[in-house]
Amino acid sequence: MRIRISSGTDIKTGILFFTKAAASKLYDGEGGVFQGEYLQTLPRLSLGGKQECCVGLGEKALTKREVMEAAACGTAFMREHKISRFYVDVTGLKGMLTEEKFTCLIQGICLGGYEQPNFGAEKRYEVEAILTGDLEEVTGLTKEHLEVLLSQGQHMAQAISFARDMVNYPGNLLRPADFAEAIRMQMEDLDVEVEIFQQNQLEEMEMGGLLTVGSGSAYPPCMVVLRYRGAKAEKKSETLGLIGKGVTCDTGGYCLKPSGSMAGIRGDMAGGAAVAGCIYALAADRVEVNVTGVIPICENRISPGSYLPGDVITMYNKTRVEICNTDAEGRLILGDAVAYAVEREGVEQVVDIATLTGAVVNLFGFSIGGVLCDSDELYTRFEEAKDRSTEQYARIPYFAEHEEMLKSGCADIKNLGPDYCGTITAGLFIRRFAKERPWLHMDIAGTAWVDGPIWKFQSKGATGAGVSTLYELCKGKEK
Structure with a gap:
């Protein structure tokens, strides 16, 4: 529009x-x-x-x-x-x-x-x-200021619409390579460096989590890295890492999803779409911050070469993981991506976003996202960001006993906890790979898709959840 x-x-x-x-x-x-x-x-x-x-x-x-x-x-x-x-x-x-x-x-x-x-x-x-109408009189703002705000509002709407489009695309029209290319094209003419790692490069890097999940598909995995450097050279600015889950098709693997959940398996890349949308808006508005986005992309399917419950895999940072459930795949690819962002991209803070658990839907329904965070300072900035964006999130507490739930008898960690506390244990699995950087996790499994709009600016299907809050969180660092 x-x-x-x-x-x-x-x-x-x-x-x-x-x-x-x-x-x-x-x-x-x-x-x-x-x-x-x-x-x-x-x-x-x-x-x-x-x-x-x-x-x-x-x-x-x-x-x-x-x-x-x-x-x-x-x-x-x-x-x-x-x-x-x-x-x-x-x-x-x-x-x-x-x-x-x-x-x-x-x-x-x-x-x-x-x-x-x-x-x-x-x-x-x-x-x-x-x-x-007389906009200057109605708003009390100058024409020049209104034009700037008009551009910012349109950029945000374009970013949200891009995220919605990606999630709304049928899985057969958005394979991993298609998603990566769509992100690259969205960043054209913007000051964003786009690097796409193909399967052979991922193998050289030993991205065990991403490669394992993607091994069951005929469409190879890839990983998109977006580097936006908007901060002025003379201004010291930390780089914020945004990590988004990009599973373009999630059958659950050999732990097959129930038939009632199959209709939504194409939209398990809403976190990755939100990261791409956020960075698009930041670059379009020339926000003076440094942000690196990492989006691991794959399909989670069943084939003779698919991974199985009971397998033990080695992640990018050499952590050994016991596979307890093949439908707990998002945390595996995010673990690799977080480790990469910290070790190779040098991000100082980590924010990951994913349609990760059904447990968060049982907890908050379809209008509130769940958040885990190990830094009160980072969460305070997040709270301010969500209030500016108008999205709704709630912080979920966790303690040492929740980390104990991920202990494995045959590996460093397992990818699934007990039948309870699912949102907490999923987030804590990812936290392990942040290497003690300030970390915040957004679970948008309930808010990324609506069968019936909750608010008038939504439509049936994808909502573009997370784009505006991530943008406001990054923009808050500018100040």
Whole structure:
């Protein structure tokens, strides 16, 4: 979607916003059909012959998420009616749009118009939205500042849409090499160094976790490394490592998933997509930070050469792992990637993100992600980042007894704990490879996909979870 600011437009179709008080004036206080309730919509034909969608704001001040929802509500209406060019009049939002809420407005306009990739005869169509109304008066910001915020909001929406597209792609159209190439193309024309390690290079590096999981597929594994160096040379800046799981097809291997879980096996690379989306937005906005992204990519399938429960494998950092369950594969490839990021890329802090455990869904459902962290300073910055992004996460505690659950009788560690504490033990497995660097783990297994949207800026399928929070976490280091 393309959005631009204009003082006026000849377009005859648009979106208007009304508080409950403003809505009552539409009918001279007689209480018409449209009450201005939050997210209530009413299509109408204005006296000037314009076709308009009225969106209710309710009667209280809106949060950032509510601004996004209100904007998405209007553009979703336009999408449903195949309207590809419309205006968005912000007059009704006067007094509500701070800097952060203005970028949320832009994100909402874009994400409300998001459509899944379509592989049939019907293709996506180009959409243009014109922001009208006296934006400088409504927001109290200068035109130049508004243009900067407009770009940032669009970049974030593009990053989230990219992550959604990757997760929404069918597995047969997004093999490991396809995912890696899509990431490379997304970074074109940006100041991001992209390096793709192919299977022969992974073998030379002895990436045992990634190679073992990928051994059951005819489509070889690979690993994408993204290096963004936005910090000014004279400014000392640590490099933050972002590690994202990239399993493009996860059958569970010989520990085969139940049939009810098979529909979602194509989306087990949402963590990797979130890392790529975050770095795209950082580079597009020229944020002054240094970030390295590492995305291990493979398929987890069944074949005569697949790994089996009871196997013992050697990871990149020479840790020996007892395989207890082949469906606990994400932590294996992330362990390799984390070790690589620390030892070869020299990252000073580690943040990993993955659709890792069903246990986190049982714990928090589909609107809250789970977080483990061994650094209070890092988690404080994460909390601030999630509040700016409007995503929802909750910290999960862990103690020494949880680490004991991963002890193996025949190797250094096993890849599965007992039937309980699954989210904790999965995260702690990955932590072992961070080499005592400050570490934070995001489990988005519940939030990366929704069968029915929870908020109006979501659509059925992939949500792009994690992109905006990772971005805000990185941007926080700039300050």
